[in-house]
Amino acid sequence: MPPEGRESLTELAAELSRARIAYARATVVRAQPPTSAHAGDQALVTADGQMHGFVGGQCAAESVRLAAVDAIDSGEGVLLRILPDDADTFPETPGARVAVNPCLSGGALEVFIEPVRSAQVIHVVGETPIAQAVVDQAQLLGFEVTQEDSSSSDESGAGVDGAVASIVSMHGGDEARQIRAALDRDVPFVGLVASHTRGAALLDAMELSESQRDRVHTPVGLDIGAVTPAEIALSVLAQVVSAIRRDGMRAPRAEAARDTGRDEHPYTAMTPDILREVDPVCGMTVIVTDDTPHHHDGSGSHWFCCTGCRDTFIARASGGLQAAR
Structure with missing residues (x-):
């Protein structure tokens, strides 16, 4: 990540803390080629799923986004291992989470995700x-x-x-x-x-x-x-x-x-509503944000982990399955 990127994230983290907005800091701790991310790359993810920074391509970023939102909710840090579909998997263990990403073209990432909450x-x-x-x-x-x-x-x-x-x-x-x-x-x-x-x-x-x-x-x-x-x-x-x-x-x-004037249960957290959808092509769960690739057709609305999956879906729907393979 270029120096100005780090400075920008530092400033953003300070702004979020001043505003008492919970967020998670994601740091790439291992990058196995071929990957677009490098050890030390960072991103900040807020509780509504908005991501700032870079921790890999869009498919990897979706896995980080999902794990970060869960970490903010639980208040516990997690080591996220993002593996391609054909890799030897790691067992799920306390403090570690595995995301098998069928969109990865080889390589693997390990990202440490640390939730940051203001004092109550x-x-x-x-x-x-x-x-x-x-x-x-x-x-x-x-x-x-x-x-x-x-x-x-x-x-x-x-x-x-x-x-x-x-x-x-x-x-x-x-x-x-x-x-x-x-x-x-x-x-x-x-x-x-x-x-x-x-x-x-x-x-x-x-x-x-x-x-x-x-x-x-x-x-x-x-x-x-x-x-x-x-x-x-x-x-x-x-x-x-x-x-x-x-x-x-x-x-x-x-x-x-x-x-709001809602009369809610006293222990209902007033946190952002998170919309999670399953990519119909690769099966990944994605958090829907303003920049999530999507497509609307006669069968409804569909969201995707990356533009590649969206293009494949559109090609299949239009009869271009061969071209999409």
Whole structure:
């Protein structure tokens, strides 16, 4: 890859990180001739399947694109081995994935794909000892924390945008407004530090929908017999981590929270919808993007891993099978 290509990818990676957009970095670690890629070639792939950079021809790139989107979703890196149809295959092993590509004209590639995610955000409202303990412990766990004064008059809700959880620890004040702001921004986990009785009364008065009520946890925190502020904060963060790790809870994208009014399940990730189609010629699964080769005819819409497969399909459909072989 030319130096300007690397610089461009570095700048793009910085922009994606600033915008809190997840992506995967794909790096060619082995290239066996004949291949168009070389060791060290790189590309960035975003969660919607858009690819920037170069890691091989179109067929190889489709295999990388598919594996990268899956890596972003799982949060785990993977070594992708792209092999031609007649090559000796490697067994699937943890951390490694094999893609047999019938379009490759010999050669093989090994590409390491590393997902890059921004730290998840926990929004804390209040300056109580419990609120401060949540802030301190959340930072130790690697969360990014935004804290809002309970007396804040900010009505925009910008501080809670994109947060995976909002913890309200005010011990009074306009707690309903803070809860409503988090719900309106599609925060999947809203925690209220309160007693069973006061918390239930507050939620009853807010007249929430069933789905919204399911997203509010009060008293927030797992029952570990916590007494001190530090122990209560531990129980709160344990419940948040459990929802993330066990239930797959994810933060909404900030722009999605602003632009949609959907009342979704609290643990439904607001991630881009990915359209996957099977190339009718070679059988590869491809992610449909703006630049995916495609053809529309009387039988419907068809997508392909490369223009070669598309041309073969069109030739076969028009009776030119011999010419397409």
